[in-house]
Amino acid sequence: MYVKIDFSSDEAFYIQLRNQIIYGIATSKIQEGDNLPSVRELAENIGINMHTVNKAYAILKQEGYIKLDRRKGAVIAIDMNKLQAIEEMKENLRVIFAKAICKNISCEEAHKIVDQIFDEFERG
Amino acid sequence: MYVKIDFSSDEAFYIQLRNQIIYGIATSKIQEGDNLPSVRELAENIGINMHTVNKAYAILKQEGYIKLDRRKGAVIAIDMNKLQAIEEMKENLRVIFAKAICKNISCEEAHKIVDQIFDEFERG
DNA sequence: GTACTGTTATATTATATATATAACAGATAT
DNA sequence: ATATCTGTTATATATATAATATAACAGTAC
Structure with missing residues (x-):
């Protein structure tokens, strides 16, 4: 499990981590x-x-x-509250797909990209 | 086109806007x-x-x-660079679906939610 | 001229981020 | 017991971002 921080990124270190x-x-490089x-x-x-690092761990917890x-x-231990996870996911997806619709990206194209990303993770 | 800001949100005003x-x-309440x-x-x-507000407009531009x-x-004028839009969308989706996989949300479930969200926007 | 655009400049306050040094409580091994 | 390892908390500092305030500028329009 290698971790790389992009020091020139505008994203906070603890978020990147x-x-x-x-x-x-997600890629099973580390597991429960x-x-x-x-x-x-x-x-x-x-x-x-x-x-x-402590801040990143506190958030992951x-x-x-x-x-x-x-x-x-710190030990990997997924809290499997799917309903809550789905609600949070929906909220994040709304912003992304609103942008997609503005840029004329169709629902079908979105589905293809979803498959692509899930494939990426499953292959590691 | 009504705009509401959640003053207690941790999200920046200009991002909310x-x-x-x-x-x-996306919902055609305002258009090109x-x-x-x-x-x-x-x-x-x-x-x-x-x-x-000016900051929000500058970012939208x-x-x-x-x-x-x-x-x-300020006039709505979509710059239709689909390839770029798709790349940006992918990058944002990676984080969201990595979380989904951790929380045991399947690819099929993700697809259902994608359809739901596109429906929401198309119905206005 | 007057009034309206977005834009820029400057300043201030508050919050978030990242760092540094230090200490604490619990667990563990020697 | 002592030393060493956990995460956690406290305090302080420097920097960046966010939000506000007041003011002015360069175009456009009536």
Whole structure:
């Protein structure tokens, strides 16, 4: 599970880090029960501050992707509240597909792209 | 075309405003050639600062949703660069569907939700 | 001229981001 | 017991972004 931060990106480090860990779970590079590096170790590896990693972990915990174990540290543990996850997904998709409609992207084209992305993740 | 800002939201005012104008275009409440209210007028109506509205307009212009006419002010004018729009859409969808896969939402379920959202916009 | 556009400049306040140093409580191994 | 590892909390600082305020500018229109 390699993590790379784009220091020239306008996206906050802790958001980039959170997304990459979510990508790791989606592509099965890390899975339920696996433990993440400690905040200090990961911060050292990436070259960012410990508190920035800690913020990413805190958000992943709050969003239901990890749990924190005093012994093992941060452990992948998906909170499977599908209804809630679907509602949040819908809200995010509305903005994206509103843009798509403005740019004349059809529902069929959107479906093709959805398949493409799911394929990407399933192939790792 | 009514615009409402959620003052308690953690989303920036100018982002909320931009999104609502995009929703307006996607639902055909406003269309190609229509002009938006002036920055001062809209700011007054919503109860926010002129510069915040101006920022939203500047972004909408940069993203290819409006053009600025010295005479008419801001006018809806979609820049139809589909390839670019599709690439941007893909990038945004990756994060959302990575989350979906973590939360055990299937590709089929995603497709259903896509249809739902496109329906919402087409019905207005 | 007067009134309307978006735009720019300058300044201020508040919040978010990222860093740094330090300490704490619980777990673990030596 | 001591040392070492967890996440967590506290405090402080620097920087960037967001939102506001007041003011002016260059076109356009009546």
